[in-house]
Amino acid sequence: MVLSIGTNKIKTAIFISGTGSNLKSLIKFSKLKKSPISINLIITNNKLAKGLKYGIIFKIQKKIINFKNKDIAEKKILKELKKNKIELICLAGFMKILSKNFIKNFKGKILNIHPSLLPKYKGLNTHQRAIENKDKYSGCTVHFVDAKLDSGKIILQKRVNIYKKDTPDSLEKKILAQEHKLYPKAILKIFSL
Ligand code: GRF
DSSP: OOOOOSSSOEEEEEEESSOOHHHHHHHHHHTSTTOSEEEEEEEESOTTOTTHHHHHHTTOEEEEOOOSSHHHHHHHHHHHHHHTTOOEEEESSOOSOOOHHHHHHTTTOEEEEESSOTTSSOSSOHHHHHHHTTOSEEEEEEEEOOSSTTOSOEEEEEEEEOOTTOOHHHHHHHHHHHHHHHHHHHHHHHHTO
């Protein structure tokens, strides 16, 4: 990964579509002295995303991008990223698939968090699928983003037990609590290499 830390923190944009609990945990992490990143921009495709409130609370610039036309949307995002000198992108519950061309522009500089132990359960409804398959455990993964869905190089994973009483909702809650710790840990890991 060709990112220099220098004396300044790495300017980071977080892409969200919903609740933004990972966004919140990343913002809190970014304020710690040990954090190599600062969060300078929040991008969303969803003007109703609850996570946008963290932009207001923590005074971080937000951009709502209409994805009706993906090509135009991605061009607008690239412009914003450039304007804000963004060096790293963290996808956190961003529900749009970025094009190959977009990813090429930020090669090796886009991270994602996924609520399963990849390569198991790429895509959606991961908790339901793990429970239906009677898996004994599931978990979460932070990985680099490449052109294929949920397929880039894995940075860190955390395992979470599944008990008989678990439902997709209870499992989601347990895994989300681990996601909030795993994303900062993964960022520390890649920048301490
Ligand atoms: C998380 O489970 C994340 O792994 C997945 O989408 C969810 C987003 O949650 N990609 P939040 O918006 O960060 O609360």
